[in-house]
Amino acid sequence: MSNNTFSGGVVIANPYPVNQVEIVQAPLPSKVVLPLQQRIGAEAKPCVSVGDRVLTGQIIAKTEDQFCVPIHASISGTVTAIDKQIIPHKSGLKSNCISIESDGQDEWIETQGCGHDFLHCDRQTMIDYVQRSGIVGLGGAGFPSHTKLSKATDCHTLIINGTECEPGVMCDDALMQHHPREVVRGVEILLHITGAKKAIIAIEDDKQEAYQSLLMFSHNDRISLVQLPTKYTSGAEKLLIKALLNIEIPSGGFAADKGVLCQNVSSTKAIYDAVIDQRPLVSRIVTITGDALTPINAEVRLGTSFEQVIGLTKVNSQAHDYRMGGMMMGVDVETTQVPICKITNCIFVNNKKPVQATKECIRCNSCNTVCPIGLLPQQLYWHAKGKNIDKCMDYHLLDCIECACCSYVCPSHIDLVSYFSFAKALSKKQETDQHKTDIARERFEFREYRLERNKQERAKMMAEKKQALKEKMAKDKQADSAQKDKIAQAMARVKKTKEDNA
Amino acid sequence: MIESVVIFSSLTLILGLILGYAAIRFKIKGNPLVDQIDAILPQTQCGQCDFPGCRPYAEALAKGEAQINQCPPGGQEGVDALAELLDLEVLTLNEEHGETKPDHVVYVDEKLCIGCTLCIQACPVDAFVGASKVMTTVIQDECTGCDLCIPVCPVDCIYVREITPTLSTFVPNIPGEVRV
Numbered sequence: 001m002s003n004n005t006f007s008g009g010v011v012i013a014n015p016y017p018v019n020q021v022e023i024v025q026a027p028l029p030s031k032v033v034l035p036l037q038q039r040i041g042a043e044a045k046p047c048v049s050v051g052d053r054v055l056t057g058q059i060i061a062k063t064e065d066q067f068c069v070p071i072h073a074s075i076s077g078t079v080t081a082i083d084k085q086i087i088p089h090k091s092g093l094k095s096n097c098i099s100i101e102s103d104g105q106d107e108w109i110e111t112q113g114c115g116h117d118f119l120h121c122d123r124q125t126m127i128d129y130v131q132r133s134g135i136v137g138l139g140g141a142g143f144p145s146h147t148k149l150s151k152a153t154d155c156h157t158l159i160i161n162g163t164e165c166e167p168g169v170m171c172d173d174a175l176m177q178h179h180p181r182e183v184v185r186g187v188e189i190l191l192h193i194t195g196a197k198k199a200i201i202a203i204e205d206d207k208q209e210a211y212q213s214l215l216m217f218s219h220n221d222r223i224s225l226v227q228l229p230t231k232y233t234s235g236a237e238k239l240l241i242k243a244l245l246n247i248e249i250p251s252g253g254f255a256a257d258k259g260v261l262c263q264n265v266s267s268t269k270a271i272y273d274a275v276i277d278q279r280p281l282v283s284r285i286v287t288i289t290g291d292a293l294t295p296i297n298a299e300v301r302l303g304t305s306f307e308q309v310i311g312l313t314k315v316n317s318q319a320h321d322y323r324m325g326g327m328m329m330g331v332d333v334e335t336t337q338v339p340i341c342k343i344t345n346c347i348f349v350n351n352k353k354p355v356q357a358t359k360e361c362i363r364c365n366s367c368n369t370v371c372p373i374g375l376l377p378q379q380l381y382w383h384a385k386g387k388n389i390d391k392c393m394d395y396h397l398l399d400c401i402e403c404a405c406c407s408y409v410c411p412s413h414i415d416l417v418s419y420f421s422f423a424k425a426l427s428k429k430q431e432t433d434q435h436k437t438d439i440a441r442e443r444f445e446f447r448e449y450r451l452e453r454n455k456q457e458r459a460k461m462m463a464e465k466k467q468a469l470k471e472k473m474a475k476d477k478q479a480d481s482a483q484k485d486k487i488a489q490a491m492a493r494v495k496k497t498k499e500d501n502a
Numbered sequence: 503m504i505e506s507v508v509i510f511s512s513l514t515l516i517l518g519l520i521l522g523y524a525a526i527r528f529k530i531k532g533n534p535l536v537d538q539i540d541a542i543l544p545q546t547q548c549g550q551c552d553f554p555g556c557r558p559y560a561e562a563l564a565k566g567e568a569q570i571n572q573c574p575p576g577g578q579e580g581v582d583a584l585a586e587l588l589d590l591e592v593l594t595l596n597e598e599h600g601e602t603k604p605d606h607v608v609y610v611d612e613k614l615c616i617g618c619t620l621c622i623q624a625c626p627v628d629a630f631v632g633a634s635k636v637m638t639t640v641i642q643d644e645c646t647g648c649d650l651c652i653p654v655c656p657v658d659c660i661y662v663r664e665i666t667p668t669l670s671t672f673v674p675n676i677p678g679e680v681r682v
Contacts, residue, residue: 037669091672358677385676415677425673432671440545440646443627444555 004226006243008372009233010405012167014206015327016289021174021209023285024298026312028106032074032303033339035087036061036096039142041068046098052079055109057280059132060098069134069144073100074282074301076107088306088324088338090331090421097339100303113278118189126193126275133274134281134342138266139164139172139235140325142343145267149193151254152261158190158199159244162214162265163228165204165235166326169346171285172265174297176203176210179269180217186272187223194261199223200244201265206230232328233372233403237262251399266345286340290323290349292316300340306347307336315349323348328404359412367406367416373399377406377416384423389430392423400424535564542583546575547626548648550600555626569593574600575647605665607645608652612637614659621651621660 036044044061048054054073062070080101084094113129114121131146139161160183164172176183187199201218203211205227214225228234228243238249240262247258255262263271266284273279282302286309289295293315300309306322323330324344367377375396383391397420406416539560546556551572553559562568563584570584571593578595585592595602610621617635622628629645632638652660667673 087669089669089672090674091667091669093667093669093672095669418674418677422674422676429671429673436643436646437545439644440547440627441540441556443629443644444545444547445557447626447628448555 004228004243005231006234006239006372008370008374008405009231009239010370010408011231012408013230014167014170016168016291016295018170018295021170021177021297023174023178024296024312026298026300026304026309028075028102028104029301029304029308030102030104031080031099031305032102032301033085033097033099033305034060034071034074034303035085035339035341036071036098037087038068038071038136039343040144041065043096044068044071046082048079048098050079050082053077053103054079054100055107057109057111057282059280060100067144067147069131069136069146071098072134072280072282074303075100075102076105077102086335086338088331088333088341088344092334111278111280113274113276116276118275119192121275123193123195126189129274129278130271132280133270133278135267135270135274136281136342137264138270138284138342138345139264140166140329140343140345142341145263145271148256148261148263149190151256152194152196153256154259155194155196155256155261156198156259157245157261158187158194158196159240159260159262160187160190160199160201160265160268161235161237161240161262162201162203162207162210163235163240164207164265165230165232166328166330166346167232168289168295168348169287169326170289170295171287171297171345173207173210174287175266175269175285176207177213180213182269182272183214183265184217184220184223185276186268186270188220189271189275190261190263190268191222196261197222201225202228202234202240202244204228204230204234233401233405236372236401236403238401239372251396281342284340284342284344286344287346288313288349289346290320292318292320292349292351302342303339305336306333306338306340309340309347310336310349316351319352321348321350321352323350328408329402356413358414361412361414364411366409366411370405370409372403372405373401375400377420380423381414381416381419384419387423387426389423389427393427397423397427533561533564536560538587539563539584542576542580542587543573544575544580544646546646546648548575548646548650549626550574552599563588569596571596572599574602577602603647606647606662607642607665608640608647608649608660609642609663610637610639611659611661612639614657616657618656620654620656624650624654626650 042063042065044063046061048060054060055076056073058073059070060073077100079098081099085097087095127146127149130149135145137143137145162172162176191199199222201214211225211227218225226244233239234243237255241247241249241255241260249255249258270281283299285297285299287297288310293313296313298309298312322333322336324333324347325331326346327348363378371377380392380395380397400420402417402421404417410416540557543556543560551559553562559568570590571581573580574595581595582592615637617632617638619632619634621638622630622632626648627644627646629641630638631641
């Protein structure tokens, strides 16, 4: 295999390129909406109530779940509501959110981090800072960083994922161009936490400016910069590890098992903020792109509505389709009244287009060729369509990363990946239903057993009582006859005395 | 001639003994078909099939004493699965036994509950927590939605709550397929 790449994947150029990648500082939003349910783990419980005044960076909700991070207020102001709101999710369902009305002051809560001299801090303290600051994978998966860090106990290589392979997304590119110093310092912090010997910052070769600016600040021998050929799905963790180190992570395994830790470049910058200043994650860089507007990158507070963020650039007046995330893996959203979340790296605003008609699968094998994991999407498609989940599992459905390469190349325009996400969700549902039925069966059988046991116990008790009564009666009878004998004897004695006297 | 007769008769005897021993030693207790049928049934334990629970219904089915279309919570999918397992003709769900209701659980309006414990006795899976003259409640995770507690409640304080999909239990549609 050629250097630094993997088999499969598709090459797609940025459909909406810009001359200069800039970061626009978005004005403070008047209101933010912060969802309590995160990508992974249980729903957080609010620790503020309606009417409370909160400061920027204050923890407003948390859970006991070790996988979860707390939720911070992203502006200072008053909590106006804790209720169900639409969040950017493929289901379009409502979820519990905390709404905060801004007071326009952006007053921060006081925090104390490790400071720039972080080397004296121990591993656990720094991981605690990362958790308390609410840092999750900002590339789109939203996996909590502290969980990854605590798992990486025996790590030899650190990979900083700056590939940003989703075509059109530029937020990591912008970050690397404008905050190279923080990124490199963040990598040094991660090296200190994990104890890894070396770190690799991986960048796709279409981001030359980002590469150059990081090169200027990278003075550490342990940190190397590697350019990868521009190809979609190179940013997927397992594929990136394969491309860079030629280590294959087995199905169901984790990178940590092989001594590798992957972190997104934006998360690395967030970890820098968390450890040095204990500054919680309250904002992120979002790319706003699509054919309906001039693409920009903006640093926005979490919980700002899509509408306000899209308003930062010039948008044409046609009807639009909105999409959160990349053009390949993103999800379509119905309305722009949804909040920016930690995983919102990009918003696509496209002019409404007629949906391409789906035709029958012609078994052309294109999807099998592009699948970067080496699965057989064509087979999976048939089995998912027939809801034959067991067969899907035989074809390793759970290893599918839903990268949508197969949907992209399909000449019949079959949206293969939505079949796979359907099959995954169905399999999960069947599993929980099965679990519930098993519990019900067990409880029913136990109840039957309990009722039977009670019946038997009662019968036994009754029998014992009856026996005791019988014995008592027999005894009484005996006593009775003994008494009678005594009386008879006494009578005989009296009679005898009378006779003797007479 | 004699030799071969002797060899084959002794072989028959030995093999027969082994088989006979195996039949006793590895005897399957109970009817395995009942377990297979029971695995398909939804375990609601609602008794709508006229049997006092899913297992009794499975036993009746195995004996051929019941029809496969008597289980409303299992729905038509359940009937189809039973037909396939038992190699019977697919029937439509018998409406006399009730209709398939959406997934639901029950909950107790705790302000109205008088603590009569009738629901506790009615519940086939012991999903109620309570005692005489104290407030009773339902363990939501263990309720099967059999609705047996609703008619016995003297103050009508037990209500049905439909299970709505959440972000973690949501199942997306297959493209081009509209689900009810």
